Amino acid sequence: MDCLFCRIARKEIPAKIVYEDGLVLAFEDVNPQAPVHVLVIPKKHISTSLEISDKDDALIGYMVQAANKIARERGIAERGFRMVMNCNKDAGQSVFHIHMHVLGGRLLQWPPG
Numbered sequence: 001m002d003c004l005f006c007r008i009a010r011k012e013i014p015a016k017i018v019y020e021d022g023l024v025l026a027f028e029d030v031n032p033q034a035p036v037h038v039l040v041i042p043k044k045h046i047s048t049s050l051e052i053s054d055k056d057d058a059l060i061g062y063m064v065q066a067a068n069k070i071a072r073e074r075g076i077a078e079r080g081f082r083m084v085m086n087c088n089k090d091a092g093q094s095v096f097h098i099h100m101h102v103l104g105g106r107l108l109q110w111p112p113g
């Protein structure tokens, strides 16, 4: 498959991997928007959040747990951080393999732009 994040998961394209297990992979965003900006992806290809099915409930919870683990390891858990999953054009989704942005290490504005 030609999906960029599937290729990263298969190690065909290099990435700065910060966490990996059988279900998920986490790596540094190539264009960081905060001092900590990590992407958590499922190894399973799901193109947008709209394609998440009942069968994926545990997997999505697992992604959140992985994001929490990374936030704690990077020292941003207590100060605060943000998990973001963009869906489709108006939200600016540019890679159609779901990913949770884990952002922190600075004061994050709300509402986002």
Ligand code: AMP
Residues within 6 Å of the ligand: 004, 013, 015, 027, 028, 029, 030, 031, 032, 039, 085, 086, 092, 093, 094, 095, 096
């Ligand atoms: P989104 O706009 O929500 O689809 O987010 C896609 C994210 O993937 C962006 O923040 C990009 O900077 C990031 N990205 C694109 N290509 C790569 C790559 N090869 N390695 C790491 N991050 C990437």
